[in-house]
Amino acid sequence: MLNRVVVGAHYGLKDWLAQRITALVMMLYTLFIAVAVLGGVHDFESWRGLMAHGFVRFFSFLFIVSLCWHAWIGVRDIWMDYIKPVGIRLALHSLTALALVGYAGWAIQVIWRL
Protein backbone atom coordinates (compact mmCIF):
# COMPACT_ATOMS: atom_id res chain seq x y z
CA MET A 1 0.00 0.00 0.00
CA LEU A 2 1.10 3.57 -0.60
CA ASN A 3 2.62 5.01 2.54
CA ARG A 4 0.90 8.37 2.50
CA VAL A 5 -0.93 10.27 5.20
CA VAL A 6 -4.56 10.23 4.17
CA VAL A 7 -7.18 12.36 5.85
CA GLY A 8 -10.52 13.74 4.72
CA ALA A 9 -13.12 11.10 5.59
CA HIS A 10 -16.15 13.31 6.02
CA TYR A 11 -17.69 11.90 9.16
CA GLY A 12 -15.92 14.01 11.79
CA LEU A 13 -18.83 16.36 12.38
CA LYS A 14 -21.45 13.61 12.33
CA ASP A 15 -19.63 11.62 15.01
CA TRP A 16 -18.94 14.63 17.16
CA LEU A 17 -22.61 15.66 17.08
CA ALA A 18 -23.79 12.10 17.71
CA GLN A 19 -21.51 11.88 20.73
CA ARG A 20 -23.10 14.98 22.22
CA ILE A 21 -26.70 14.04 21.46
CA THR A 22 -26.32 10.50 22.79
CA ALA A 23 -24.71 11.92 25.95
CA LEU A 24 -27.80 14.10 26.41
CA VAL A 25 -30.14 11.13 26.02
CA MET A 26 -28.14 9.14 28.56
CA MET A 27 -28.20 11.99 31.02
CA LEU A 28 -31.97 12.41 30.74
CA TYR A 29 -32.55 8.67 31.11
CA THR A 30 -30.28 8.50 34.17
CA LEU A 31 -32.24 11.34 35.76
CA PHE A 32 -35.50 9.60 34.91
CA ILE A 33 -34.38 6.35 36.53
CA ALA A 34 -33.04 8.21 39.57
CA VAL A 35 -36.38 9.91 40.05
CA ALA A 36 -38.19 6.56 39.62
CA VAL A 37 -35.97 4.89 42.25
CA LEU A 38 -36.42 7.75 44.69
CA GLY A 39 -40.13 7.57 43.95
CA GLY A 40 -40.33 4.02 45.25
CA VAL A 41 -39.38 1.69 42.39
CA HIS A 42 -37.23 -0.91 44.12
CA ASP A 43 -38.49 -4.49 43.91
CA PHE A 44 -39.14 -6.77 40.94
CA GLU A 45 -42.86 -6.01 40.79
CA SER A 46 -42.45 -2.25 40.76
CA TRP A 47 -39.72 -2.43 38.11
CA ARG A 48 -41.96 -4.60 36.00
CA GLY A 49 -44.78 -2.11 36.47
CA LEU A 50 -42.51 0.70 35.33
CA MET A 51 -41.25 -1.21 32.31
CA ALA A 52 -44.81 -2.06 31.26
CA HIS A 53 -45.33 1.50 30.04
CA GLY A 54 -44.80 1.90 26.32
CA PHE A 55 -43.05 5.19 26.89
CA VAL A 56 -40.55 3.65 29.31
CA ARG A 57 -39.77 0.86 26.85
CA PHE A 58 -39.23 3.38 24.09
CA PHE A 59 -36.98 5.51 26.33
CA SER A 60 -35.01 2.46 27.51
CA PHE A 61 -34.46 1.35 23.94
CA LEU A 62 -33.27 4.85 23.05
CA PHE A 63 -30.92 4.79 26.04
CA ILE A 64 -29.34 1.48 25.07
CA VAL A 65 -28.85 2.55 21.48
CA SER A 66 -27.35 5.85 22.67
CA LEU A 67 -25.03 4.09 25.09
CA CYS A 68 -23.71 1.74 22.42
CA TRP A 69 -23.38 4.45 19.80
CA HIS A 70 -21.55 6.68 22.29
CA ALA A 71 -19.27 3.83 23.31
CA TRP A 72 -18.60 3.05 19.66
CA ILE A 73 -17.34 6.55 18.94
CA GLY A 74 -15.30 6.72 22.14
CA VAL A 75 -13.67 3.32 21.84
CA ARG A 76 -12.95 3.80 18.15
CA ASP A 77 -11.30 7.13 18.99
CA ILE A 78 -8.99 5.26 21.35
CA TRP A 79 -8.06 2.73 18.66
CA MET A 80 -7.48 5.59 16.22
CA ASP A 81 -5.10 7.31 18.64
CA TYR A 82 -3.04 4.38 19.81
CA ILE A 83 -3.25 1.55 17.25
CA LYS A 84 -1.42 2.55 14.10
CA PRO A 85 -1.24 -0.63 11.94
CA VAL A 86 -4.28 -0.54 9.64
CA GLY A 87 -4.97 -4.28 9.82
CA ILE A 88 -5.04 -4.54 13.61
CA ARG A 89 -7.07 -1.38 13.81
CA LEU A 90 -9.67 -2.65 11.37
CA ALA A 91 -9.93 -5.89 13.34
CA LEU A 92 -10.39 -3.99 16.62
CA HIS A 93 -12.97 -1.68 15.05
CA SER A 94 -14.94 -4.67 13.78
CA LEU A 95 -14.77 -6.51 17.10
CA THR A 96 -15.90 -3.40 18.97
CA ALA A 97 -18.82 -2.84 16.61
CA LEU A 98 -19.93 -6.48 16.74
CA ALA A 99 -19.63 -6.63 20.53
CA LEU A 100 -21.67 -3.45 20.93
CA VAL A 101 -24.41 -4.64 18.57
CA GLY A 102 -24.52 -7.90 20.50
CA TYR A 103 -24.76 -6.13 23.84
CA ALA A 104 -27.49 -3.82 22.57
CA GLY A 105 -29.61 -6.73 21.36
CA TRP A 106 -29.10 -8.64 24.58
CA ALA A 107 -29.92 -5.62 26.79
CA ILE A 108 -33.10 -4.89 24.89
CA GLN A 109 -34.17 -8.50 25.14
CA VAL A 110 -33.60 -8.45 28.92
CA ILE A 111 -35.62 -5.32 29.43
CA TRP A 112 -38.49 -6.34 27.16
CA ARG A 113 -38.79 -9.68 28.92
CA LEU A 114 -39.68 -7.90 32.16
Next chain:
Amino acid sequence: MTTRTLQFNIYRYDPDQDKKPWMQDIAVEVDSTDRKLLDALVKLKAKDDAIAFRRSCREGVCGSDAMNINGKNGLACLTDLSVFPAGKPIVLRPLPGLPVIRDLIVDMTQFFKQYHSITPYLINNEPPPERERLQSPEDREELDGLYECILCGCCSTACPSFWWNPDKFVGPAGLLAAYRFIADTRDQATSARLDNLEDPYRLFRCHTIMNCVDACPRGLNPTLAIGKIKAMLVQRAI
Protein backbone atom coordinates in the same frame (compact mmCIF):
# COMPACT_ATOMS: atom_id res chain seq x y z
CA MET B 1 25.36 45.01 42.19
CA THR B 2 23.62 42.08 43.84
CA THR B 3 24.19 38.78 42.23
CA ARG B 4 22.65 35.40 42.83
CA THR B 5 23.35 31.91 41.63
CA LEU B 6 20.77 29.97 39.66
CA GLN B 7 20.87 26.20 39.42
CA PHE B 8 19.86 24.61 36.15
CA ASN B 9 19.05 21.09 35.13
CA ILE B 10 19.17 21.05 31.34
CA TYR B 11 18.32 18.41 28.77
CA ARG B 12 21.34 17.76 26.60
CA TYR B 13 21.47 15.71 23.45
CA ASP B 14 23.90 15.88 20.59
CA PRO B 15 22.99 13.07 18.17
CA ASP B 16 26.54 13.05 16.74
CA GLN B 17 28.11 12.30 20.12
CA ASP B 18 25.53 11.10 22.64
CA LYS B 19 23.95 7.68 22.54
CA LYS B 20 21.01 9.04 24.48
CA PRO B 21 19.89 12.31 26.05
CA TRP B 22 21.22 13.26 29.48
CA MET B 23 20.47 15.95 32.06
CA GLN B 24 23.19 18.44 32.88
CA ASP B 25 23.46 20.20 36.26
CA ILE B 26 24.96 23.62 35.81
CA ALA B 27 24.90 26.87 37.79
CA VAL B 28 25.19 30.44 36.60
CA GLU B 29 25.58 33.82 38.30
CA VAL B 30 23.00 36.42 37.38
CA ASP B 31 22.79 40.04 38.49
CA SER B 32 19.86 42.40 38.90
CA THR B 33 19.90 43.42 35.23
CA ASP B 34 19.08 39.83 34.27
CA ARG B 35 15.28 39.81 34.37
CA LYS B 36 14.21 36.97 32.13
CA LEU B 37 15.09 33.32 31.78
CA LEU B 38 16.61 34.09 28.38
CA ASP B 39 19.12 36.45 30.04
CA ALA B 40 20.27 33.61 32.25
CA LEU B 41 20.48 31.26 29.27
CA VAL B 42 22.70 33.70 27.41
CA LYS B 43 25.03 33.74 30.42
CA LEU B 44 24.90 29.95 30.54
CA LYS B 45 25.93 29.82 26.92
CA ALA B 46 28.93 31.99 27.73
CA LYS B 47 29.92 29.42 30.32
CA ASP B 48 29.30 26.30 28.23
CA ASP B 49 29.08 27.28 24.59
CA ALA B 50 27.98 23.81 23.50
CA ILE B 51 24.46 24.34 24.90
CA ALA B 52 22.13 24.86 21.96
CA PHE B 53 18.88 26.81 21.97
CA ARG B 54 17.11 29.18 19.59
CA ARG B 55 16.37 32.82 20.26
CA SER B 56 16.10 35.97 18.26
CA CYS B 57 13.89 38.89 19.23
CA ARG B 58 14.21 38.47 23.03
CA GLU B 59 10.80 40.13 23.47
CA GLY B 60 8.11 37.56 22.74
CA VAL B 61 7.62 38.36 19.07
CA CYS B 62 9.56 35.83 17.02
CA GLY B 63 8.50 32.66 18.84
CA SER B 64 11.86 30.96 18.55
CA ASP B 65 12.80 30.35 22.20
CA ALA B 66 9.86 28.14 23.15
CA MET B 67 10.90 25.38 25.54
CA ASN B 68 9.62 23.27 28.38
CA ILE B 69 10.34 25.18 31.59
CA ASN B 70 9.81 23.26 34.84
CA GLY B 71 7.32 21.04 33.02
CA LYS B 72 5.39 23.82 31.33
CA ASN B 73 5.86 25.14 27.81
CA GLY B 74 6.74 28.80 27.51
CA LEU B 75 9.04 31.40 26.00
CA ALA B 76 12.32 31.91 27.84
CA CYS B 77 12.29 35.60 26.97
CA LEU B 78 8.88 36.15 28.59
CA THR B 79 9.54 34.10 31.72
CA ASP B 80 10.54 36.19 34.72
CA LEU B 81 13.46 34.85 36.71
CA SER B 82 11.63 35.98 39.85
CA VAL B 83 8.97 33.26 39.46
CA PHE B 84 11.46 30.50 40.20
CA PRO B 85 11.61 29.42 43.83
CA ALA B 86 15.09 29.72 45.35
CA GLY B 87 17.00 26.53 46.05
CA LYS B 88 15.34 24.43 43.39
CA PRO B 89 17.02 23.86 40.04
CA ILE B 90 15.22 25.19 36.96
CA VAL B 91 14.51 22.22 34.71
CA LEU B 92 14.70 22.97 30.99
CA ARG B 93 13.71 20.51 28.30
CA PRO B 94 12.92 20.84 24.60
CA LEU B 95 9.26 21.17 23.56
CA PRO B 96 7.68 17.74 24.03
CA GLY B 97 6.53 15.52 21.17
CA LEU B 98 8.78 16.86 18.40
CA PRO B 99 12.06 15.31 17.22
CA VAL B 100 15.07 16.85 18.97
CA ILE B 101 17.76 18.26 16.68
CA ARG B 102 20.07 19.15 19.54
CA ASP B 103 19.61 20.10 23.22
CA LEU B 104 16.67 22.53 23.39
CA ILE B 105 16.25 22.78 19.61
CA VAL B 106 13.42 20.76 18.08
CA ASP B 107 12.48 20.02 14.50
CA MET B 108 9.32 22.09 13.83
CA THR B 109 8.71 20.67 10.33
CA GLN B 110 5.58 18.76 11.31
CA PHE B 111 4.20 21.79 13.15
CA PHE B 112 4.63 24.07 10.13
CA LYS B 113 3.32 21.44 7.74
CA GLN B 114 0.08 21.50 9.66
CA TYR B 115 0.08 25.29 9.63
CA HIS B 116 0.50 25.35 5.85
CA SER B 117 -2.25 22.75 5.42
CA ILE B 118 -4.92 25.28 6.40
CA THR B 119 -3.93 27.74 3.62
CA PRO B 120 -2.84 30.49 6.01
CA TYR B 121 -3.46 33.38 3.64
CA LEU B 122 -6.44 35.39 2.47
CA ILE B 123 -8.30 33.90 -0.49
CA ASN B 124 -10.27 36.44 -2.45
CA ASN B 125 -10.64 36.19 -6.20
CA GLU B 126 -12.11 39.62 -6.77
CA PRO B 127 -9.70 42.16 -8.26
CA PRO B 128 -8.12 44.05 -5.37
CA PRO B 129 -9.32 47.64 -4.92
CA GLU B 130 -6.88 50.43 -5.49
CA ARG B 131 -5.79 50.75 -1.86
CA GLU B 132 -6.98 47.96 0.41
CA ARG B 133 -9.91 45.67 1.20
CA LEU B 134 -11.82 47.46 3.93
CA GLN B 135 -13.56 45.96 6.93
CA SER B 136 -15.96 47.52 9.38
CA PRO B 137 -14.48 48.01 12.87
CA GLU B 138 -16.82 45.27 14.18
CA ASP B 139 -15.68 42.78 11.54
CA ARG B 140 -12.10 43.65 12.29
CA GLU B 141 -12.69 43.03 15.99
CA GLU B 142 -13.51 39.40 15.20
CA LEU B 143 -9.83 38.86 14.43
CA ASP B 144 -8.65 39.96 17.85
CA GLY B 145 -7.19 37.08 19.80
CA LEU B 146 -6.49 35.23 16.54
CA TYR B 147 -3.97 37.21 14.53
CA GLU B 148 -1.55 37.70 17.45
CA CYS B 149 -0.24 34.13 17.28
CA ILE B 150 3.55 34.02 16.82
CA LEU B 151 3.68 30.30 15.95
CA CYS B 152 5.96 29.46 18.83
CA GLY B 153 4.49 25.96 19.10
CA CYS B 154 3.98 25.99 22.88
CA CYS B 155 0.31 25.05 22.47
CA SER B 156 0.52 22.26 19.90
CA THR B 157 3.40 20.56 21.68
CA ALA B 158 1.40 20.61 24.94
CA CYS B 159 -1.58 18.94 23.29
CA PRO B 160 -1.91 15.15 23.77
CA SER B 161 -3.95 14.88 20.59
CA PHE B 162 -1.07 16.44 18.67
CA TRP B 163 1.41 14.07 20.31
CA TRP B 164 -0.54 11.01 19.12
CA ASN B 165 -1.38 12.28 15.63
CA PRO B 166 1.01 15.07 14.60
CA ASP B 167 0.66 14.00 10.98
CA LYS B 168 -3.13 14.13 10.91
CA PHE B 169 -4.36 16.49 13.62
CA VAL B 170 -3.82 20.14 12.71
CA GLY B 171 -3.17 21.10 16.34
CA PRO B 172 -4.24 24.20 18.26
CA ALA B 173 -1.87 26.66 16.55
CA GLY B 174 -2.99 25.59 13.07
CA LEU B 175 -6.64 25.59 14.06
CA LEU B 176 -6.38 29.04 15.59
CA ALA B 177 -4.91 30.22 12.29
CA ALA B 178 -7.64 28.38 10.38
CA TYR B 179 -10.30 30.22 12.32
CA ARG B 180 -8.46 33.49 11.81
CA PHE B 181 -9.19 33.15 8.06
CA ILE B 182 -12.65 31.64 8.50
CA ALA B 183 -13.58 34.66 10.63
CA ASP B 184 -12.16 37.16 8.15
CA THR B 185 -14.97 38.85 6.20
CA ARG B 186 -12.57 39.53 3.31
CA ASP B 187 -11.93 35.84 2.76
CA GLN B 188 -14.09 33.99 0.22
CA ALA B 189 -13.06 30.40 0.86
CA THR B 190 -15.01 29.77 4.06
CA SER B 191 -16.77 26.67 2.83
CA ALA B 192 -13.61 25.13 1.39
CA ARG B 193 -11.85 25.85 4.67
CA LEU B 194 -14.60 24.08 6.61
CA ASP B 195 -14.48 21.12 4.18
CA ASN B 196 -10.76 20.91 4.84
CA LEU B 197 -11.39 20.35 8.56
CA GLU B 198 -14.47 18.17 8.52
CA ASP B 199 -12.84 14.81 9.04
CA PRO B 200 -12.32 12.74 12.17
CA TYR B 201 -8.70 13.81 12.58
CA ARG B 202 -7.89 17.31 11.43
CA LEU B 203 -10.22 19.18 13.77
CA PHE B 204 -12.15 16.61 15.73
CA ARG B 205 -9.14 15.01 17.42
CA CYS B 206 -9.44 18.00 19.76
CA HIS B 207 -11.18 16.76 22.89
CA THR B 208 -11.17 20.14 24.65
CA ILE B 209 -8.39 19.21 27.06
CA MET B 210 -7.37 22.90 27.06
CA ASN B 211 -3.64 22.33 27.57
CA CYS B 212 -3.18 24.74 24.67
CA VAL B 213 -4.84 27.63 26.50
CA ASP B 214 -2.73 26.94 29.56
CA ALA B 215 0.48 26.92 27.50
CA CYS B 216 0.07 29.95 25.24
CA PRO B 217 2.56 32.63 26.29
CA ARG B 218 0.52 35.23 24.41
CA GLY B 219 -2.64 34.45 26.35
CA LEU B 220 -4.53 33.27 23.27
CA ASN B 221 -7.34 30.75 23.40
CA PRO B 222 -7.18 28.11 20.64
CA THR B 223 -9.92 26.05 22.34
CA LEU B 224 -12.37 28.89 21.91
CA ALA B 225 -11.51 29.20 18.21
CA ILE B 226 -11.85 25.42 17.79
CA GLY B 227 -15.28 25.57 19.43
CA LYS B 228 -16.32 28.29 17.01
CA ILE B 229 -15.21 26.22 14.01
CA LYS B 230 -17.23 23.27 15.33
CA ALA B 231 -20.25 25.52 15.81
CA MET B 232 -19.91 26.77 12.23
CA LEU B 233 -19.75 23.21 10.92
CA VAL B 234 -22.95 22.38 12.80
CA GLN B 235 -24.59 25.55 11.53
CA ARG B 236 -23.63 24.66 7.98
CA ALA B 237 -24.91 21.10 8.28
CA ILE B 238 -28.40 21.81 9.59
